[in-house]
Amino acid sequence: MYIHNLNPSIKAITVILSVLLLTMVFDPITPFLFLVWIWILTIFVAKVNIKKYLLYFSPFFIFAAGMFWTNIAFANEPINPTEVVSLFGNTIPIEDIQTALSLSHRILTFASLSLLFLLTTNVVHFILSLMQQCKLPPKLAYGILAGYRFLPMIKDELVLIKSAHRVRGINRAKTLKENVHQYKRFIVPLLASSIRKAERTAIAMESKGFTGSRERTFYRQFTVTTKDWLFMIMMLTVLVTLITLAWQIGYFRWYTGEI
């Protein structure tokens, strides 16, 4: 559970730094190798359930595959039109395949980095850590937490309002226009009750002495320890090593503004 127990803020910063570094790379192999590394971390170190992981990952995979296809189908005029491979019975310039692969690998890498963070981090802990390590103002942090609590309530309420309106004799919307109109009608009661709930919560928080000031103690304390720095160093070292390796072998390319 090493990755689960890391400081959430450091984990987030590591992910962001890796993403920034990766945006500068534009060859298909470096991101792919890094992708394999993240998968190893996710499945064997963080021990995320594979089925669950594949489920979350599938939309990104479809997106990446779509990206691959569109980049080949609508590619620019190649510089070396003679270098081609044959794929699905079509001849395609190698150059186009490279660009397409780079882009789709990039999407996959970003997605798996984000998933590594999301699947191993408790949202509440992340916000608490942001307050403690990154000086996020408590006013904002606790506002987000309270709002996050409301989400399921709002969802339940929407279901209720829908059936309540149906009982009034409003037929199910069939056209898009009707649908838009219907949602407009849902918004008023939903907003009214959300505002009221938010006000009540705010009053309850204030009467428990919440002022929004930074001077407060924390029941769950988040600290940054060696293991957190080690994680950051490890991730960045792996990435930099991969880049250096690519450089030496000679397939490395900087990102120079291709699509």
Add this chain to the structure above:
Amino acid sequence: MSQTAVIKVDHLTLSFEDYPEKPVLDDINFELKAEENLLILGPSGCGKSTLTHCLNGLYPRELDGELTGDVFIKTKSIHEYSHGEVSHSVGVVFQDPETQFCMFTVEDEIAFGLENKGILPSEMENIIDSVLDLINMTAYKTRKITTLSGGQKQKLALACILAMEPDILVLDEPTANLDPVASLEFIKTIHQLQQQKNFSLIIIEHQLDGWISLIDRCLMLNNKGQVFYNGNLRDGVNVHRHTLEQQGIWIPTPTRIALEIEKQLDHTFDNLPLTVDELASYPLPNNIFLAHINRRSTQLALKAEELIWTKKSTTIINEIDINLYEGEFITILGANGSGKSSLSKLIAGIEKPNKGAIHLYEKSLNEWKERDLRTKIGYVFQNPEHQFITDSVYDEVAFSLRVRGLHEEDINHQVTTILQQCQLTGFEESHPYTLSQGQKRRLSVATMIVDNQSILILDEPTFGQDANSTKQLLSLLKERNETGTTIVMITHDMELVQQYADRVVVMEDGKIALDTSPKQLWEVPSEQLKKWQLELPIQVKLEQRKQKDVSYVYS
């Protein structure tokens, strides 16, 4: 008991920016002594919540309006307290169990107040454990708040406050959103706490049964925000019995029955009883209560057979058969989560059962067109606002008539009649959201009876309503019922069951445990009733008490 005042309210007058000429609180004066329990009584809209906000440090800082006079908390004026400081002395438990929390687990929520107060993290664990022990919820420490019941949430809200060790506890209608069993449990917890901790208590409540033995003194407010009585509860009720009724202030049920007796028998109680025991000790004539005459027609309106409804692989409704007859007044009872709402929604055709058949007037519910079905079955949701779709009271009632394409003249006639029945005349142009709670409720009923629906289903329509609104609503329902409408009402209020129901359906674990007349329900052994989380109504308790006395005399 020391005699120092922990709270002193001195000529407090408060008005909001929008209505400067109409103060919400008007020249309020009172004191709260250390370790004293004060009850504040008043009709809804008398400014009770505003007063709470003056005591918990929200006003004057957050007030858009004017505040004159002063409030002293432990001899220091509320104007002099710094932001957040009042919370060290005054803790409040609010009405709505859903919206008092901002964290996700029980321990984090209790810690939230301690963090605000700046308690050292190393000390928090001990405090959290000790307050959880006080409210008997130690096992729930790491539980998610969303998995708690309403009663448990209110106890948690109490624990959060206790952790901050205030000298004054304010309970702002803490049981208004709880069912009777959870309410009693909450009150019991307060009783126990009083023996272990020293604090003063301000109780703002609608529902008084259960609180009476706790109360030292009582403050009565009228709907203009003025104090009209300050003293002993018993004397107050005695002297102001008519004002209380007029203002629609909840009074203890035994007291209400005594007032009924006064009216019927031309007898005056010198000392109005506050509890069942006191009322029972009066030499009352027998048969003072008109027995409710059960009318059971044989004209079948709706027939449901072998209903099964499952949601996410849990069975919510498990093989239910039920028939509704024309002109019945049925109440559906049972513990929370026993399937009352689900059953009512299936019958109303709002949800579809997985198995089973429902026939309305011998035609399967599936064969009814949605629009026609709605002119036969009305359904009133718990929150009336959910059902409002237009911008004025008139349009709201006229909506379904317009959908049906009636002439504007006929519509006008019908809407006027319905508004009159629902006591909403004069509010035609008001926006539904600006009405009072009671008016909103009656408007939602109005929209559901305007088509002369033959079955009207209501999901806890009296929840959170004051005495007057409840009375107006029930007399409206009674009137409809007498003209032949079948009324199906989910409720926790046993007094209503006793007064109005022809038939009771008790639900337990998705099944109908009992389907009988109220009279027979009262004969069920008390152990069984407790399991269903049902209480006997006061009148029945009273009669049982009297019978016991009689048998005692003759044995």
